Amino acid sequence: AQTVTQSQPEMSVQEAETVTLSCTYDTSESDYYLFWYKQPPSRQMILVIRQEAYKQQNATENRFSVNFQKAAKSFSLKISDSQLGDAAMYFCAYTSTGTASKLTFGTGTRLQVTL
Amino acid sequence: DTAVSQTPKYLVTQMGNDKSIKCEQNLGHDTMYWYKQDSKKFLKIMFSYNNKELIINETVPNRFSPKSPDKAHLNLHINSLELGDSAVYFCASSLGTGTRGYTFGSGTRLTVV
Incomplete structure (x- = not known):
C-alpha cells in the first residue's frame, strides 16, 4: 500500500523568508502523481502544486516550487517570500493511475508565518 | 458558481439519529469522493464513485451509505450516529x-x- 509521510508536524517562517516542507512516500508504481494541498483555517482544501512522476523537471507555481527526487521518493515544497496568507495546514498527497486509485494524504504540516 | 458544493456546512445532532450530507459538482467531472478528516486533521478516503458506479469502498461501517443518483451528485447517509x-x-x-x-x-x- 502507498504511504505518505510528513515528518514535520509544525513549521514556522518569518514573513518574506523561505521555508521548505518535507514529504516522503512509498510506492512500487512507476507512474504516479504527487500534490501539495493547502488547508487554511477556512478548511477549504486548495491545490497548490502538482508533479508528474515521469517528468524530471520540478514543478513551479509562482512562489511555490517542489524538489522532486524520484529515487529517494522525496517531494518537498518550497515557499519563497512567505506571506501571512500562507499560514495553513499543508498536505502532501499521492495518487497512481489505476481505476481504483485514490488520493492518499500525509498527516500534514502546520505552517505558521510570523512578522 | 461554486464548483463542488456541500450541504449543510455544519451539522449538530444527537447520538442515534440518522442524517444526510449532500454534494453536487458543476465541473463536468465523472468521479466523486467522500473523505473524512478526523480531529487530528488526518484525511482518509471513504468512498469513490465513477459515473454512478461504486469504485472504492474503504473499511467504513455499513451505517454509512453513499448514493450517486447521477455523476454530478454524491450524497452520504449516516444511520445511528455515534x-x-x-x-x-x-x-x-x-x-x-x-x-x-x-x-x-x-x-x-x-x-x-
Missing part, C-alpha cells in the same frame, strides 16, 4: 482517476452529542 462519527466530511470530484488533482467542497463539520 460520538466517534464527529469529524469533517469532504466531498471531492475529479476527471477520471484524478491525476490532475481533486477539487474539494468546503466540508461539513458533523458534531454528534
Whole structure:
C-alpha cells in the first residue's frame, strides 16, 4: 500500500523568508502523481502544486516550487517570500493511475508565518 | 458558481439519529469522493464513485451509505450516529482517476452529542 509521510508536524517562517516542507512516500508504481494541498483555517482544501512522476523537471507555481527526487521518493515544497496568507495546514498527497486509485494524504504540516 | 458544493456546512445532532450530507459538482467531472478528516486533521478516503458506479469502498461501517443518483451528485447517509462519527466530511470530484488533482467542497463539520 502507498504511504505518505510528513515528518514535520509544525513549521514556522518569518514573513518574506523561505521555508521548505518535507514529504516522503512509498510506492512500487512507476507512474504516479504527487500534490501539495493547502488547508487554511477556512478548511477549504486548495491545490497548490502538482508533479508528474515521469517528468524530471520540478514543478513551479509562482512562489511555490517542489524538489522532486524520484529515487529517494522525496517531494518537498518550497515557499519563497512567505506571506501571512500562507499560514495553513499543508498536505502532501499521492495518487497512481489505476481505476481504483485514490488520493492518499500525509498527516500534514502546520505552517505558521510570523512578522 | 461554486464548483463542488456541500450541504449543510455544519451539522449538530444527537447520538442515534440518522442524517444526510449532500454534494453536487458543476465541473463536468465523472468521479466523486467522500473523505473524512478526523480531529487530528488526518484525511482518509471513504468512498469513490465513477459515473454512478461504486469504485472504492474503504473499511467504513455499513451505517454509512453513499448514493450517486447521477455523476454530478454524491450524497452520504449516516444511520445511528455515534460520538466517534464527529469529524469533517469532504466531498471531492475529479476527471477520471484524478491525476490532475481533486477539487474539494468546503466540508461539513458533523458534531454528534
